[in-house]
Amino acid sequence: MTHDSAHGPGTQNARPEEAAHRLTTREAAERLGVKPETVYAYVSRGQLASRRTPGGRGSTFDTAEVDALARRTGRREPSQSVTGDLVFRTGITLIEPDRYFYRGVDATELARRHGYEEVAEWIWTGELHPGTRFTAAREPLAAARRTAAAMPRHSSSTDRLRAAVAAAASADPLRFDLSPEGVLNSARSLIPTLVGALPTAGEPAGRPAVGDPEEGSDALAARLWPKLTARAADGASVAVLDTALALLADHDLAASTLAARVAASAHAHPYAVVSAGLGVLEGPLHGAASGLAHRMLSEVLDRGGAAPVVADHLRTGRRVPGLGHRLYADEDPRAVTLFALLDALPQAAPAMAAARDVVATTARHTPLHANVDLALAVFSVTYGMPAETGETVFAVSRTVGWIAHAMEEYTERPLRMRPSGQYTGPRPPQPLPDRAN
Template sequence: MIISINQFSTGMPDFLSARDTCHLLGISRATLYAYVSRGLLESRPGPDHRSRLYLRQDVERLAQRKQAGRGEARGAAQSLDRGLPVLETRISLIRPDGPYYRGRSAIEEVRAGASLEDIARLLWDCGEDDPFTMPLSAWPDPVAAIAGNADLPPLERTMAAIPLLALQERHSFNSAPQVRHRVAGTLLRQNAALLVAQPPSPWPVHRLLAHTWRPGDEAFEDLVRAALVLCADHELNVSAFAARVVASTGAHLHATVCSGLAALSGPRHGGATARAYALIAETLQAASPRDSIAARWQRGDDLPGFRHALYPHGDPRAAELLERLRTHAPDAATLRALDAIVETTEEISGQRPNIDFMLAAICHAHRLPATPALVMFAAGRLAGWLAHALEQQAQGGLIRPRARYAGAPPATQE
């Protein structure tokens, strides 16, 4: 039997013991440990270093899910937070060994040397059509001043310019697949150029980004290529869902790109790379990195860049990038420090790095600021947003879920 949350709310500390957690959720100790192993709950060391404590907000969230009842309403509510599938897609599949793009392993595609453009053709189901053969024009006058302004943050610069580019696109609403692929291909490269305040370039996206940050470094260029491919899509994540909702209205591809960028701008999505970068910087500067991580964990602070709800045993994308970074890191001392952070964090918390940590780690290893981590994420993920937009508009139908009202009832008429 699940206990009402209100019975525990008054004076409840930030952490719960295993006994109170089991009582609140109405489960056994064995089930509690299973929840932890599946990534549904996190445990932290108790005051005696033998017991375990559980974050109150996580326990309450799980209890609310269990109390929501069964049936359609419960399923719909749970679907909004990594719950039940709500849409059919042929684009990507998430498995324990990483994402698959139309049935092909993203990690194997990286190892085979695929570029972001190769993956875009796959995700967009282009077949023999190559949407990247069209020449790129210079920025139109209304866009040029914004596009070249490196003082603007990358997402804001890009979101300001793309609606103006849409005004120059004569085929925005053309439904022919080859035309839409061409528009998407142009957008992919324009987006990358805007993110780094460069002119439109026929170069592959990974080369443009790497040349902007570390010109002439071929090993770094290949690392950027791998990161872009691994970031290209991740099923129905927040930004992909936002793009898909906008696409369902019949809006053009430029509008769907802006919706994805807007969703990415939040600290709980794209901003996670900056938080991971800050965690690495703080830990590297600490007198004792181990003590710094342990103190965060004991305080109940989160560890940005670690743990992924869909990969409870570790994010395979991060593992692939870490191995590549170990092979080509320019600074052995920094790499040893990054390895120590990964090993210490797993030892203390049981958490392994995710893709956000690795994008930030790549920047630290190459003496770059935090911004390129976000840019790699945004440049790569655009391929997925466009894939979802193309698929949604081909399927037709408006995405319009219903809300379950939980507010005050209407006033009774006397």
């Protein structure tokens, strides 16, 4: 054994055939997310064994041993894609040009066959639990309802959801438990709390929502329905809502999910993670996009055709909402699934015809397929729901994905997402600014 000061007491000479299958110092450093000097520090402390390469230049390291040390120290770094973009290792959602998968299972097939809560459990744990129902904890739900009811009357549903999350967090003393089971317990209670905090459609916005928080026999979609419309629910209509919730539960690293992972990287508790996601979701280019599609579709129905509406959008330089998706070469599989269900509902026929008219009219200018925002718009217009319905459904549903990604991020090295800014301001030293006259 060699006791070279640069390599420490764990250094041995490697045979040529062994060195060919081992990591160099640079490769080991990349896997551990540290500098090469730190790799040698691990060797000197006995945490890692190294072997000298033939000729005595450099060291090699056992791949399995380096990976085991990475797991113990939490030194797994985001990698770089071939284009230089930041890439995160994730086992949740895979998106391909024409479909997407939850933990390797076709997401649209999963959503057709299983309810939202069952799909949530699959995304979180990789296990299916038939008949799963989420139940809100009494105190967080009561706090969320009081807070949401105190919001100004003009507040949007997303405003109320953000306030409800903060209130529910304050009522949950176990929110800082970041163990997998602790996070899942918070999530299983938070999602029905969000639904329970929303006002019932047709009721005064300032009146606290009511209902038995312990009642978990109804699927979450059935509990959400009266928050979206005063129209009576039927099985087929609630099934569309349930499927929409399952389809939207995750979509890889969308903007809101990235925000959620940044929060989780700082070891923020699950409620704060969801708050971060909700903050980004409200942008018109993300969750709020379905509201734009709803208003456009309503206008198409009012004006008797898509041509004048699409023309107005093009004339003013606005993109036609509800069309195209940067991740799918052809049709958005979520939209395809929802349209198939809506096609079977007679009451959805007018809105479906309007949506098809929009797609056909726009195709004369640029061929774009309908995306999930247009499908949500057909759903909300059909049942006389407000324009923000799609955003509400999106927010409740995507909470599942935010939690799943947070659970992954909690196992990574904390605060790993710390880019450096490229300063473009005046070079120092600059004189102190004069006191205002």
